[in-house]
Amino acid sequence: MRLCDVDCVIDCRPVCGNNSNHRNMDLDLLTLSRLQFAFTIMFHYIFPPLTIGLGGLMVSLEALYLKTKDPGYERAAKFWTKIFAVNFAMGVATGIVMEFQFGTNWASYSRFVGDVFGSALAAEGIFAFFLESGFLAVLVFGWDRVSPKTHFFATCMVALGAVFSAVWIIVANSWQQTPAGFHIVTEGGFARAEVTNFWEMVFNPSSIPRLLHSLIGAYILAAFFVMSISAFYILRNRHLDFAKKSFTSALVLGAIMSLLALIQGDLQARQLKDTQPAKLAAMEAHFKTTPGGTGLYAFGFPDENEETVKYGLKLPNMLSFLVHGNFHQPVNGLDKIPRSDWPPVAMTFQAFHLMVGMGMLFIAITLLALIYRLRGTLFQKRWLMWAFVLIIPLPYLANQLGWVTAEVGRQPWIVYGLLRTSDGLSKAVSASQTLSSIILFGIIYFLLFLVWIYVLNDKIQHGPEEPHTAAATSAGALADIAGMRAGTGAGSLTMPGDASSDRVKPPSGPGRGEDGPNSRQGH
Amino acid sequence: MDLNLFWFVMLGILLTGYAILDGFDLGVGILHLFVRKDEERRVFMNSIGPIWDGNEVWLVTFGGAMFAAFPDVYATVFSGFYTPFMVLLFALIFRAVSMEFRSKRENRQWRSFWDFSFFAGSTLATFLFGVAVGNAMIGMPIGPDKEFQGATLDLVKPYPVLIGCFAVVTFAMHGALYLYLKTEGALQERIHGWMWRTFGIFLVFYLFTTIYTLAEVPLATRNFDRHPWVWVVVALNILAVANIPRAIYRRSPLYAFFSSCATIAALTFFFGVALFPELVHSSLNPEWSLTAHNAASSQKTLAIMRNIAFIGVPFVLLYTAAVLWVFRGKVKMNQFSY
Numbered sequence: 001m002r003l004c005d006v007d008c009v010i011d012c013r014p015v016c017g018n019n020s021n022h023r024n025m026d027l028d029l030l031t032l033s034r035l036q037f038a039f040t041i042m043f044h045y046i047f048p049p050l051t052i053g054l055g056g057l058m059v060s061l062e063a064l065y066l067k068t069k070d071p072g073y074e075r076a077a078k079f080w081t082k083i084f085a086v087n088f089a090m091g092v093a094t095g096i097v098m099e100f101q102f103g104t105n106w107a108s109y110s111r112f113v114g115d116v117f118g119s120a121l122a123a124e125g126i127f128a129f130f131l132e133s134g135f136l137a138v139l140v141f142g143w144d145r146v147s148p149k150t151h152f153f154a155t156c157m158v159a160l161g162a163v164f165s166a167v168w169i170i171v172a173n174s175w176q177q178t179p180a181g182f183h184i185v186t187e188g189g190f191a192r193a194e195v196t197n198f199w200e201m202v203f204n205p206s207s208i209p210r211l212l213h214s215l216i217g218a219y220i221l222a223a224f225f226v227m228s229i230s231a232f233y234i235l236r237n238r239h240l241d242f243a244k245k246s247f248t249s250a251l252v253l254g255a256i257m258s259l260l261a262l263i264q265g266d267l268q269a270r271q272l273k274d275t276q277p278a279k280l281a282a283m284e285a286h287f288k289t290t291p292g293g294t295g296l297y298a299f300g301f302p303d304e305n306e307e308t309v310k311y312g313l314k315l316p317n318m319l320s321f322l323v324h325g326n327f328h329q330p331v332n333g334l335d336k337i338p339r340s341d342w343p344p345v346a347m348t349f350q351a352f353h354l355m356v357g358m359g360m361l362f363i364a365i366t367l368l369a370l371i372y373r374l375r376g377t378l379f380q381k382r383w384l385m386w387a388f389v390l391i392i393p394l395p396y397l398a399n400q401l402g403w404v405t406a407e408v409g410r411q412p413w414i415v416y417g418l419l420r421t422s423d424g425l426s427k428a429v430s431a432s433q434t435l436s437s438i439i440l441f442g443i444i445y446f447l448l449f450l451v452w453i454y455v456l457n458d459k460i461q462h463g464p465e466e467p468h469t470a471a472a473t474s475a476g477a478l479a480d481i482a483g484m485r486a487g488t489g490a491g492s493l494t495m496p497g498d499a500s501s502d503r504v505k506p507p508s509g510p511g512r513g514e515d516g517p518n519s520r521q522g523h
Numbered sequence: 524m525d526l527n528l529f530w531f532v533m534l535g536i537l538l539t540g541y542a543i544l545d546g547f548d549l550g551v552g553i554l555h556l557f558v559r560k561d562e563e564r565r566v567f568m569n570s571i572g573p574i575w576d577g578n579e580v581w582l583v584t585f586g587g588a589m590f591a592a593f594p595d596v597y598a599t600v601f602s603g604f605y606t607p608f609m610v611l612l613f614a615l616i617f618r619a620v621s622m623e624f625r626s627k628r629e630n631r632q633w634r635s636f637w638d639f640s641f642f643a644g645s646t647l648a649t650f651l652f653g654v655a656v657g658n659a660m661i662g663m664p665i666g667p668d669k670e671f672q673g674a675t676l677d678l679v680k681p682y683p684v685l686i687g688c689f690a691v692v693t694f695a696m697h698g699a700l701y702l703y704l705k706t707e708g709a710l711q712e713r714i715h716g717w718m719w720r721t722f723g724i725f726l727v728f729y730l731f732t733t734i735y736t737l738a739e740v741p742l743a744t745r746n747f748d749r750h751p752w753v754w755v756v757v758a759l760n761i762l763a764v765a766n767i768p769r770a771i772y773r774r775s776p777l778y779a780f781f782s783s784c785a786t787i788a789a790l791t792f793f794f795g796v797a798l799f800p801e802l803v804h805s806s807l808n809p810e811w812s813l814t815a816h817n818a819a820s821s822q823k824t825l826a827i828m829r830n831i832a833f834i835g836v837p838f839v840l841l842y843t844a845a846v847l848w849v850f851r852g853k854v855k856m857n858q859f860s861y
Contacts, residue, residue, distance in 0.1 A: 086623070089576065089619065089623055092576050092579070092619070093615070093616045093619045093620070094616075095583070096579070096582070096583055096612065096615060096616075097612050097616075099583055099586050099587060099590075100586065100601060100608055100612060102590065102597075102601075103586075103590065103597045103598055103600070103601025103602060104601045104602055104604075104605050104608055104609070105602070107598035107599065107601065107602035107670075108598070110590065110594055110597055110598040110601075111594050111595055111598045111669075113594075114590055114591060114593075114594020114595075114597065114598070114820060115591075115594065115820040115821050115824045116824075117590075117591075118587070118590040118591025118592070118594055118597075118820065118824070119591045119820075119824055119827055119828050119831070121587040121590055121591060122584070122587040122588050122590070122591040122592075122828055122831065123828075123831050123835075124587065125580070125583055125584035125586075125587035125588065126584060126831060126832065126835035126836065126839060127831075127835050129580045129583055129584065130577070130580055130584070130835075130838075130839045130842070130843070131838075131842070133576045133577040133579075133580045134577050134580075134839075134842045134843055134845075134846045135842065135846070136576070136577075137573035137574055137577060137846050137849070137850065138573075138846060138849055140573065141572065141573040141850070141860075142573075142849055142850075145849050145850070146849060157842075185821070192594075194820070194821040194823065194824065195821065195823055195824050195827065196823070198823075198827050426598070426602035426605070427602070427668075427670050428599075428602040428603050428605065428670055428671040428672070429602050429605045433605050433606055433675075436606075436609075437605075437606075437609045440609065440613055444613055444616055444617070447620070448616065448620060451620055451623060451624050454624075454627065455623060455624070455627060458627060
């Protein structure tokens with residue numbers, strides 16, 4: 001079943017269980033439940049994209065080690081594995097919450113989609129989770145228990161598991177965006193979606209483009225993550241050989257992926273015109289359909305009440321060009337869609353535009369760095385190294401904003417065209433229960449966030465194992481960055497004097513493979 | 524085989540796998556505060572370090588399979604148990620964080636704090652699992668619309684609380700038997716004494732729970748008349764329980780541990796028998812109960828998932844076994860340890 005059948009389904013909606021005058025009563029519960037889901041999913045999504053991207057990196061490092069027997073690759077693989085493990089553990093801990101939450105907060109939704117969505121989730125459990133967590137044990141704790149080849153195999157399985165996980169969860173989410181391969185069955189006054197064609201459900205119109213886009217986003221994040229840590233070591237004159245190698249390969253990956261994101265993202269936007277026109281119109285704050293070419297806002301502030309974009313810069317006919325490939329065919333605006341079916345325009349618009357803006361920045365900075373790298377002067381450009389250290393929040397934000405665009409742009413539907421978000425709530429749960437769980441999640445996630453920063457900082461500060469290491473104490477790497485910003489300003493070429501006073505810092509000669517004695521041995 | 528029955532059994536298998544595997548690592552957490560030295564507490568945490576999150580995946584897959592095979596059960600139970608399940612999630616997260624965080628600083632207060640939260644998280648999670656099972660055994664207030672109609676406090680009754688305590692003592696014993704396998708020397712000698720004590724407490728609860736269940740929970744034994752072969756499992760269960768002290772006495776700890784695994788498997792089996800063919804019994808009107816048929820997904824989905832399971836489960840079993848094999852033997856500390 002394709003979207004053309006959806007119109008009839010919308011008319012059947014009252015049988016979905018909830019009636020519309022029930023909705024106002026549930027407004028608080030609705031807001032709170034959405035808030036909780038947004039908070040927990042966004043917190044969760046800090047971790048998976050990094051593990052997906054780092055998985056690929058670890059596979060290539062271990063493959064290089066097996067091929068060349070250069071212990072430098074093994075040390076690098078061990079280092080990134082530690083970083084990976086921290087993020088993976090966080091992903092598991094916060095992922096269990098997600099899986100419970102469909103049932104706890106969105107019970108009516110679960111009843112409606114279980115037949116379709118559930119099989120994708122079960123496939124994720126059986127194919128991905130067991131693979132990842134089983135072999136992760138070997139990956140993290142098994143270095144001296146299994147042979148290097150077995151270890152390499154385990155690494156491949158974990159990386160594969162991370163991708164499988166992405167595949168199934170994005171299939172499930174894409175089905176919510178562009179439902180296909182199902183029919184609606186009504187029984188005893190309750191309607192639900194049932195699978196008619198499994199592969200049509202799996203390969204629904206948006207599955208592949210959205211999967212590609214998410215994976216590209218994950219690789220961009222991982223590339224910038226590696227570059228950020230490597231640039232920090234380069235600035236600190238530590239682990240230079242490791243840092244330069246890591247930076248260069250991550251730079252190539254980051255540049256390619258940033259460009260791919262632009263091209264693939266454009267293709268994806270075109271698919272929206274057919275499948276989710278309301279989302280496309282909201283992303284571009286395109287309120288009124290006018291004859292002739294449709295313009296594109298580079299930036300602006302959409303006002304939903306007045307149906308205009310304030311302080312915006314409009315590029316004439318560009319949206320028509322991007323969507324239709326010509327400058328004169330109009331793109332349908334929000335006026336073609338009933339007001340009750342509009343997504344929140346301003347939020348969708350801003351999330352989308354910020355993401356695109358960041359994407360452009362990633363392209364610019366990686367291309368610039370590539371040019372310097374080809375000239376051989378990249379690692380002397382301290383301001384650029386600092387830029388790479390400090391830019392790391394942006395790829396995280398870009399990944400989050402992409403999802404905000406996708407999910408907020410789908411509103412007011414929880415399953416596009418079939419089930420409204422307000423009809424998906426749990427009936428047995430009260431607003432006060434949800435409020436208490438939001439507060440508890442707030443506390444525990446704040447704590448988890450501190451754990452994550454603390455442990456990550458510890459691992460980064462510790463750095464990869466060195467051939468000859470000496471013990472030295474060190475202040476936090478992140479404290480260094482903070483001290484640097486506060487004390488001397490970002491982009492400064494001088495080293496901070498106060499932020500790490502207890503640190504021994506005899507700079508070793510730049511360009512030498514060996515590091516100074518200021519890296520420390522672990523516990 | 525009837526697909527609905529197949530998935531009822533599959534859920535039972537996933538739950539059994541979870542109870543056996545996460546059972547011993549929750550048990551290690553329950554016993555954590557009974558050793559005082561830092562080194563010994565590290566041994567405890569590292570005994571489960573590489574495998575606990577693999578064990579927890581059984582719970583995740585159980586949830587996913589329930590969502591897919593019996594969406595109404597998933598929706599009703601998870602929204603009905605809202606507050607206890609949220610607390611359960613916090614307990615599980617706290618427990619995971621404690622292991623990760625504890626080793627990061629030498630400070631005594633720091634370590635005591637995370638030791639306590641590891642213990643509390645493990646104990647609370649186990650207790651809540653038991654409470655959920657206990658409520659399922661006596662039935663829940665389910666209305667004609669398949670929705671939970673009670674309040675959170677309705678879930679706190681003597682029988683579920685008893686089952687919650689029973690779960691804690693069972694996992695404590697299971698954890699002690701596991702720890703004996705993973706430790707050496709003086710620590711192992713002390714744990715030998717724990718095995719006896721935890722078994723003794725388990726036995727008291729086991730007998731009391733059995734008597735209470737037979738006397739007060741008629742639902743639990745309704746299938747025994749219809750399916751007399753269930754008595755075979757009862758006999759096997761008694762043998763497994765009896766074999767635990769025998770194996771401890773004869774110093775064959777692996778047999779003791781396997782007997783404990785068999786005991787847990789038998790207990791989850793009785794849980795399944797008590798429910799069958801229902802998944803959630805309505806205490807308001809038996810007609811409103813959620814069964815393996817009226818709460819299930821379509822036959823097509825059940826068949827697709829059966830195929831997924833047939834492809835995936837052999838692999839899961841294969842590498843679960845492989846990973847347990849890699850990490851067999853005594854706990855050894857190295858640079859990767861907690």
